[in-house]
Amino acid sequence: MRTAALALAALLTIGNADARTWRIRTGAGAEQALQTALIEARPGDTVRLPRGRLELSGGLSLDVDRVTIRGEGEGRSVLSFTNQRRGAEGLLITADGVLLRDFAVENARGDAIKIRDCAGITIRGVRTEWTRGPHPENGAYGLYPVNCSNVLIERSIARGASDAGIYVGQSRNIIIRDNLAELNVAGIEIENSFNADVFGNTATRNTGGVLVFDLPGLPQQGGHEIRVFDNVIRGNNTPNFAPAGNIVASVPTGTGVLIMANRNVHVFENEIGNHGTVNVLITAYRNTFQDAHYNPLARDIVIRDNRFGDAGAAPAGDLAALAQMGVVMPDVLWDGATLYSAGGTPRTETVRIVMRDNRSTRTGQASFLSLGLAAAGSPLTEAVPDPALPPLLAVTEPEPVRIRN
Numbered sequence: 001m002r003t004a005a006l007a008l009a010a011l012l013t014i015g016n017a018d019a020r021t022w023r024i025r026t027g028a029g030a031e032q033a034l035q036t037a038l039i040e041a042r043p044g045d046t047v048r049l050p051r052g053r054l055e056l057s058g059g060l061s062l063d064v065d066r067v068t069i070r071g072e073g074e075g076r077s078v079l080s081f082t083n084q085r086r087g088a089e090g091l092l093i094t095a096d097g098v099l100l101r102d103f104a105v106e107n108a109r110g111d112a113i114k115i116r117d118c119a120g121i122t123i124r125g126v127r128t129e130w131t132r133g134p135h136p137e138n139g140a141y142g143l144y145p146v147n148c149s150n151v152l153i154e155r156s157i158a159r160g161a162s163d164a165g166i167y168v169g170q171s172r173n174i175i176i177r178d179n180l181a182e183l184n185v186a187g188i189e190i191e192n193s194f195n196a197d198v199f200g201n202t203a204t205r206n207t208g209g210v211l212v213f214d215l216p217g218l219p220q221q222g223g224h225e226i227r228v229f230d231n232v233i234r235g236n237n238t239p240n241f242a243p244a245g246n247i248v249a250s251v252p253t254g255t256g257v258l259i260m261a262n263r264n265v266h267v268f269e270n271e272i273g274n275h276g277t278v279n280v281l282i283t284a285y286r287n288t289f290q291d292a293h294y295n296p297l298a299r300d301i302v303i304r305d306n307r308f309g310d311a312g313a314a315p316a317g318d319l320a321a322l323a324q325m326g327v328v329m330p331d332v333l334w335d336g337a338t339l340y341s342a343g344g345t346p347r348t349e350t351v352r353i354v355m356r357d358n359r360s361t362r363t364g365q366a367s368f369l370s371l372g373l374a375a376a377g378s379p380l381t382e383a384v385p386d387p388a389l390p391p392l393l394a395v396t397e398p399e400p401v402r403i404r405n
Contacts, residue, residue: 024050031058035061059084090108103126103127113142115144129159151171190213302355303354327369
């Protein structure tokens with residue numbers, strides 16, 4: 001009875017029968033009051049978080065459509081999971097048409113905010129952070145929509161994730177704009193997704209700044225129609241702290257943009273520089289796989305009108321071997337893969353890599369290098385480096401993404 005009374009005291013509901021506002025108050029009973037609001041909310045309701053810190057012992061969840069969770073600002077309304085004992089995430093959303101804005105999630109035991117199987121999700125002015133800084137026991141993902149459509153993430157901050165700060169996977173119709181991603185393994189990652197625009201963001205002090213991946217064995221694969229433009233991607237040299245076995249554990253420290261096994265990816269009008277390994281890496285998926293429908297090649301990739309800064313002073317990971325072979329790291333590095341084996345059947349493909357009108361503070365015209373590894377997954381010892389720019393072939397740029405909520 002006392003717990004219920006405290007929860008009631010921490011919860012104030014106002015509004016009419018159509019749309020209510022659940023105002024959470026700080027103090028004893030706030031955690032139960034917040035979870036009660038998320039359970040009993042109806043479509044159209046708003047859950048207002050108070051100014052201050054709510055110390056939470058268990059994960060939160062919302063499965064009601066068209067609910068808004070709103071705080072007083074990412075520096076003022078904080079959901080702290082530092083002492084979390086229950087739940088795999090900080091906040092789990094499994095509902096359509098949800099708006100999250102103006103609050104922070106700190107130190108979740110697992111992922112900070114996971115959004116699963118949703119149509120129409122907006123995240124605005126939200127911060128996710130593990131406050132001890134980079135650490136392999138931090139949660140994997142900060143902002144984490146998966147299997148969603150019509151995703152908008154804007155004016156948010158992601159710090160300290162042991163996989164990706166902002167990750168959108170197996171989704172379609174995505175806009176990621178005007179965010180800050182820092183001190184993660186991957187700052188921003190688009191994985192196995194269709195139609196994404198990533199622009200106006202700053203990715204800095206991560207292991208890798210922006211990753212565009214496509215992986216085998218997932219329900220949605222064949223990632224395509226991705227635009228990465230007008231971003232500042234700089235100084236991503238934090239040592240890789242991903243747990244062993246994680247796919248991003250292979251990302252070389254000091255990588256600006258990494259494109260792996262996607263189709264029709266356009267990287268343009270960005271500032272990319274101060275990376276110990278390479279500014280842009282284009283590569284096939286290098287591990288063995290059994291999925292006969294999977295294409296591991298990066299193809300129809302356009303790198304244009306970017307401004308490149310320093311790179312290649314301290315190549316890391318597998319690419320460190322190139323330095324030992326005397327290879328000078330370029331601004332843009334391509335593995336050269338144009339053929340692969342699927343289910344034991346050799347396959348080859350016309351791979352178009354287009355590079356034009358990029359500038360470098362080091363060399364004037366930006367530099368390019370193909371490693372000449374014709375088969376996906378070939379060892380680097382078989383590299384036949386070729387600095388010649390690829391031919392200027394026509395690759396149609398994707399249309400701007402339009403969110404339909």
